[in-house]
Amino acid sequence: MERTSHYEDYVKILEEELIPAMGCTEPIAIALAAAKAREALGTEPEQCRVEVSGNIIKNVKAVTVPNTGGLKGIEASAAAGMAAGRPELGLEVLSQVTPEEIEAMKALMERCAIRVVPALGDRVFFINVTVMAGEHTACCEIVDFHTNIVRIQRDTEVLFQAEASAGDGEEQTDRSVLSVEEIVAFADCLDTADVAELLDRQIAYNTAISEAGMKGGWGAEVGRTLRSLYGDDVAVRAKAAAAAGSDARMSGCELPVVIVSGSGNQGMTTSLPVIEYARDMGASHEELLRALTVANLVTIHQKTGIGRLSAFCGAVSAGCGAAAGIAYLKGGRYQIIAHTIANTLAICSGMICDGAKPSCAAKIAAAVDAGLMGYHMYVNGGHEFVGGEGIIKKGVENTIDNVGRLARLGMRGTDQEILDIMVGR
CATH class of the missing domain: 3.30.1330 (60s Ribosomal Protein L30; Chain: A;)
Structure with missing residues (x-):
């Protein structure tokens, strides 16, 4: 299959983003x-x-x-x-x-x-x-x-x-080349050997800390609570896996994770639900790598317009990315993935970031749940939230732009108010 026009850029973006912490x-x-x-x-x-x-x-x-x-x-x-x-x-x-x-x-x-x-x-x-x-x-x-x-x-x-925009040279690739349509095409034509080392490390590291979180004793034990309340369905396991990783990480677990968009919570939220679905489906390793590629790049694409830190909870972008990866894993391509993203953003874009702490695990579970609902809405009956309804605009790139505007500009005052509340001002 012919490579996409920004193939090398997409590989470099993954190399820059998927780093251990x-x-x-x-x-x-x-x-x-x-x-x-x-x-x-x-x-x-x-x-x-x-x-x-x-x-x-x-x-x-x-x-x-x-x-x-x-x-x-x-x-x-x-x-x-x-x-x-x-x-x-x-x-x-x-x-x-x-x-x-x-x-x-x-x-x-x-x-x-x-x-x-x-x-x-x-x-x-x-x-x-x-x-x-x-x-x-x-x-x-x-x-x-x-x-x-x-x-x-x-x-x-x-x-x-160094220049503030360049630093030590670790983030130089232009993220504006990202689009949902090309992300899907990139995953389809990808030589998985180009990203296997990165993604295998993501699978190994993030799975290990999730398993540690599921053993208990970390944070509010959101992952364990989900499993004990709602059973063993793959959707429950997907939410619990991501939440358990955050349970452990927010409470000082010494295991490393592979981050996405500068965040370990986003790295785990993006990857662990996709890994869980791949296991449940008996997907091949290559299929998993392609699906993780979609999940990671969709998350990064959304966060590009938002920025590293914001009053907008990054779990929303990552839960959306995970749902896109799951949709790809199940055979969905651009149309299904685009509607999954728009549906998810319509559901939970109001979630605030009030700092890193144990409750991040619960927000992660909610974001993954919204992503799965957004996916199932569309594949079971073609249900969608359409342009003109709230912040949704016709065309997935326009909706992503709207969310970036909301988070980067509209929530500046919210961000300051959250900080004032947290420090008692």
Whole structure:
């Protein structure tokens, strides 16, 4: 089959997006910045200043940082990075922490004054960690996405500098080439060897943390609750698998996940329901890889117009992506997938993001449920929500654009109000 016009771009987008991370990505990004700053300083910090945008505060406040002995929050994230971070590991910066280092980070929090400062300006994603010892200072600045380091400095010497839009070169491919129609065509013509390593890692990592969540003891046990209440139907298992992964991850599980659009929760929500349906259907490995390709790219496509962080819950985009992947797995192509996306967005686009925390698992279950309903509505009777009804507009790309506008522009005030509520203002 002839390759699509943007074939290489689509492969690169998957390579840029499907990366491993351990722990919720916002606290991990703070830990990464702190580890880089401490490395530049060259000695143990005596003081630390963490300047972060509101959305970072929102997503770090209530989530457990892995490999810290159960610590939560911005101060814990910074201390973990300073005391035990391996900056060369990127978003797995805390993956090799020893028991001795957990004690060291707790001691550092007592010795080192860590001050959190809300960032000025309107940049949604901003982290600047400055560390001080004696007469020396060092800082690391991350903007726009989790590994986008734009400056490392020691005293007056700039050790590394990059454009804010380019960072360390990890996100350069133009996402505007994405469209639902070409995503489906790309999956059809894909040489799965081009993405097998990425997707096999996604399957292995995300399945492992989901299984850990299903064993219990994590968060509110949403995944286990779903299974105990509603049984063993594949739709229940699909929702429970994604929720269980979040149960574990939001509560400090030390297993890594493969993220999508900068989010582990979105990575799990996008992939685990598709994996569960593939197992139930007895689908081949190649069929699963093609379906996951659709799921991941549909999620990324939606998030491109929304942005990494927003008041719009990313589980909605990911649940929509999962439903698109399931539709593809069941033989659906552009028309069915487009209507599945539009139906899903009509159902649950009002879900807010009020930070990373255990209740994310329940939101994930709701988003996957909406995706499955959107799919079954169309394939069982051709039922659809049509243009002119609310935010739905004729043509799936127009509806995706509307949701991006709603999330990126319309919910700015909502985002600030959520933050004010969370911090007690």
